Amino acid sequence: MENGVNEDHVHIVFDELFRKHYSKLLFYATRFLSTDEAEDIVQETFLELWKRRDSLEMEGQIQAYLYRLVYNKAINVLKHKKIENDYSIEVEEIYKRKIAFYEPDYNDTIKRIENMELRQEIYGMIDQLPDKSKEVFKLSYLHGLKNKEIADVLSISQRTVEAHMYKALKMLRNNLSHLSFLILLNLIY
CATH class of the missing domain: 1.10.1740.10 (RNA polymerase sigma factor, region 2, helix turn helix motif)
Known part of the structure; x- marks a missing residue:
């Protein structure tokens, strides 16, 4: 027993x-x-x-x-x-940065995860973006790449990058209008 x-x-x-x-x-x-x-x-x-x-x-x-x-x-x-x-090589470098940033021994990472409810809502909206717009948005705002770098990594024109960014930001503003958009962008970083 x-x-x-x-x-x-x-x-x-x-x-x-x-x-x-x-x-x-x-x-x-x-x-x-x-x-x-x-x-x-x-x-x-x-x-x-x-x-x-x-x-x-x-x-x-x-x-x-x-x-x-x-x-x-x-x-x-x-x-x-x-x-x-x-x-x-460019995409590999992005993954290396991502892996290093989210290393669990990195104190700020765990702090960010503990305060995740608002981020989950934001990331949920980002995940609802059309695939290419989502990819461009993440490379820009989550990884800090410039439009030229994004264009090089994705093998598309800078103008196409700008169009995807415009579309992504417009959709996020509409879907997350209850949040101040500046707060949204600060939380993403």
């Missing part, structure tokens, strides 16, 4: 960890990957945690452990994508 009670306690602790950390880890993983890929690696992370439940201390540094697992899994997915798609 004691083993059953202990196993019930482990289930309760695991359920609490899942509820507490799943959405934060998913938000974190989507900084690297698409939502589907992010969901897969966060689920894999919790599956790995479950498999190691007997050898892990479920208290203490579990949050750091979970972020590290997600980070490592995301890096592996990105490496695999790089091999599959043979990314150009």
Whole structure:
């Protein structure tokens, strides 16, 4: 009977960890990957945690452990994508910057994730942009690239970049009109 009670306690602790950390880890993983890929690696992370439940201390540094697992899994997915798609040097540099910026040991990253509700709304609206406009917007506002650099990376004209930026900003202004647009842009950085 004691083993059953202990196993019930482990289930309760695991359920609490899942509820507490799943959405934060998913938000974190989507900084690297698409939502589907992010969901897969966060689920894999919790599956790995479950498999190691007997050898892990479920208290203490579990949050750091979970972020590290997600980070490592995301890096592996990105490496695999790089091999599959043979990314150009410019795109590879963007991914390197992104990976370095969201490194879980980087203090500001965890602080940003902890205050995520407003960002989730903003990023949700960004994700609803048409694909090319979304890509141009993210390269500009999330990665700080200039229009010329974006045009070079995407192999499109600067004029096309400007058209996509105009379209993206117009849609975001309309969809997030309840927020001050300047606050929106400051939160994205």
